[in-house]
Amino acid sequence: MTESAPPADLIKNAKALPADTTTVDVDALSELSRKLRIDILDMIFTAQSGHPGTSLSCIDLLVCLFGELMQHDAKRPDWADRDRFVLSKGHGAPALYAILMHHGYIGWEEKPTLRQVNSNLQGHPASKYVDGVDISTGSLGQGLSAAVGMALGLRLNNSPAHVYCLIGDGESQEGQIWEAALSAPAHKLTNLTALCDRNSLQIDGNTEAIKPLGDIGAKFEAFGWNVLRIDGHDFRQIIAAGHRAKAWSQETDKPTMIVCQCTKGKGVSFMENEAGWHGKAPNAEQYEAALADLQPDVYYQRLKEAN
Ligand SMILES: Cc1ncc(C[n+]2csc(CCOP(=O)(O)OP(=O)(O)O)c2C)c(N)n1
Ligand SMILES: [Mg+2]
Numbered sequence: 001m002t003e004s005a006p007p008a009d010l011i012k013n014a015k016a017l018p019a020d021t022t023t024v025d026v027d028a029l030s031e032l033s034r035k036l037r038i039d040i041l042d043m044i045f046t047a048q049s050g051h052p053g054t055s056l057s058c059i060d061l062l063v064c065l066f067g068e069l070m071q072h073d074a075k076r077p078d079w080a081d082r083d084r085f086v087l088s089k090g091h092g093a094p095a096l097y098a099i100l101m102h103h104g105y106i107g108w109e110e111k112p113t114l115r116q117v118n119s120n121l122q123g124h125p126a127s128k129y130v131d132g133v134d135i136s137t138g139s140l141g142q143g144l145s146a147a148v149g150m151a152l153g154l155r156l157n158n159s160p161a162h163v164y165c166l167i168g169d170g171e172s173q174e175g176q177i178w179e180a181a182l183s184a185p186a187h188k189l190t191n192l193t194a195l196c197d198r199n200s201l202q203i204d205g206n207t208e209a210i211k212p213l214g215d216i217g218a219k220f221e222a223f224g225w226n227v228l229r230i231d232g233h234d235f236r237q238i239i240a241a242g243h244r245a246k247a248w249s250q251e252t253d254k255p256t257m258i259v260c261q262c263t264k265g266k267g268v269s270f271m272e273n274e275a276g277w278h279g280k281a282p283n284a285e286q287y288e289a290a291l292a293d294l295q296p297d298v299y300y301q302r303l304k305e306a307n
Contacts, residue, residue, distance in 0.1 A: 088143020141174025170202025185224030
């Protein structure tokens with residue numbers, strides 16, 4: 001258990017951090033993230049297809065959402081009052097499958113079936129096939145609108161459930177994102193928290209060189225959202241922002257956006273900040289090199305045994 005208190009100025013625009021983040025077990029969360037990063041690479045390497053960069057970028061967010069922030073139960077995937085998660089950037093499916101496997105929604109035996117014909121683990125998440133996936137995604141731009149609809153429906157049903165939606169920054173160049181961004185404050189959706197994976201890369205380069213988003217938080221603010229800005233790989237900040245978002249929404253009658261500064265390819269040195277690793281599987285040599293980054297203990301033990 002890590003005891004140190006989080007630096008007070010870590011979350012800009014937020015008031016005091018909730019006290020309970022001082023008890024966050026950062027070591028356990030980062031160990032889980034490390035393992036899930038390996039699962040992501042295993043899946044993509046086995047399939048020889050998929051999107052490593054985006055998955056490694058957002059896995060720390062998913063670890064905190066499913067492990068610390070969301071109310072959900074793999075044994076009751078249809079529980080009416082479960083919190084909902086929409087992976088609007090659906091090409092991050094390997095990250096979603098990894099966290100859903102960890103929480104028991106998907107059997108581990110399915111892990112090698114990513115992107116195989118007739119597999120449940122399609123290249124983009126399909127709600128028809130996977131418990132824990134509340135809506136199919138992959139066509140960028142649509143998820144935030146779906147999340148707005150879910151939040152409206154839950155409110156109509158007087159449900160305490162909260163909706164979380166993760167969008168990409170490149171994805172935010174889609175016009176539909178901004179229709180949803182207008183709608184959520186108009187409907188005072190206090191049961192909606194959006195997160196933006198602000199890794200500054202899209203499919204073929206830097207977002208700012210292709211179609212600049214600038215201060216995306218300021219844009220959401222202008223549309224009527226509360227906005228928090230965090231380091232998307234700092235577990236304390238992610239969890240504190242998640243709690244703060246819910247409370248702040250209640251105080252202000254507004255939805256909250258958490259802009260998460262992330263690194264595409266995080267954790268694998270040669271994939272970090274490289275647009276070329278957007279949608280490419282590693283070959284055998286690269287896979288081993290990636291494992292060396294993520295799992296040096298096991299990797300070097302294996303090498304020792306081989307020699
Ligand atoms: C409507 C639509 N257009 C194009 C694509 C192809 N595509 C998949 S990922 C991607 C880039 C997404 O970049 P970003 O939102 O920044 O996500 P990141 O991979 O950086 O997490 C594109 C253009 C798509 N899936 N949907
Ligand atoms: Mg991006």
